[in-house]
Amino acid sequence: MSDTLELRAATPNDAPALAATIAAAFAQYRGKLVPESGAFRETAEGIAAELAKGAGAIIAERNGLAVGCVMTKVLEGDLYLGRLSVLPEARGLGLAKRLVEAVEAEARARGLGGVRLGVRVVLTDNQRLFTSLGFRETGREAHPGFDHPTSINMRKSLDGSN
Template sequence: MSDTLLLRAATAADAAAIAATIAASFEQYRGKLEPESGAFRETAEAIAAELTRESGAIVAERNGRMIACVMVQLMEDDLYFGRLSVVPEARGEGIARRLVEAVEDEARRRELAGVRLGVRIVLVENQKLFSSMGYVEISREAHEGFDHPTSINMRKALR
């Protein structure tokens, strides 16, 4: 078997594997984020429903096993991505960066103006990754029930 990384568009049949990949990837944040990440409430059924609408996902596979994924959806004239997930044993290989680049390529294919994301204020390393890829802060927002910002919205212009 080849150790080549394959990136491809997800189908509804991938929903259970996507849910499992998100769960494994976000486990390190359990009990560390306020409020807790919505990633812990993701289900295969909800993801399958998302994949049949305007939303989508890109998955990364190695040797037939999903090791990373990212969810995408149209937001105005931008492509928004969230739930960027890489399983712990595959980290440090640049897979997150490759997935973000794939999102950017998809946005260009759709002739969209840019790409957006949201990142928790406390996840400084994630912010550094996105900044290194050309994303800039465009706003901050508070999750429901909080009186201070908990999340940073970032954007990269493509045109």
């Protein structure tokens, strides 16, 4: 049996697979992030509604089964990526990088200037990944109710400037 990996634009019909992939990928953070990740509140219905309103998603499938995904939306002239998710059994194969590259390709196709994301201050491995992919910190912010930064905003310019 051949092992095939395909990245494609998700549709509202993919919402259950997207929700399950996000839940499984973020499970390692349950009880470790303060405040808790909003990923734990994602539902198939909520994702389908967001897709119907114009948000986007890219799903990665191995042999027809979801192994990764990322959600997107236009924000301030850039494409924002969120909920970057790779199942534990699919990690270490460069899939996160491929998903980010797919978001960058989508941003370029739309004529947008860059790609943005937010990453928790405590997730230093994720920060290193995004920095290695060309993202730079643009600011920090606190979640509601916190008096110190809990999240780092990052951006990658697609025209080579930062």
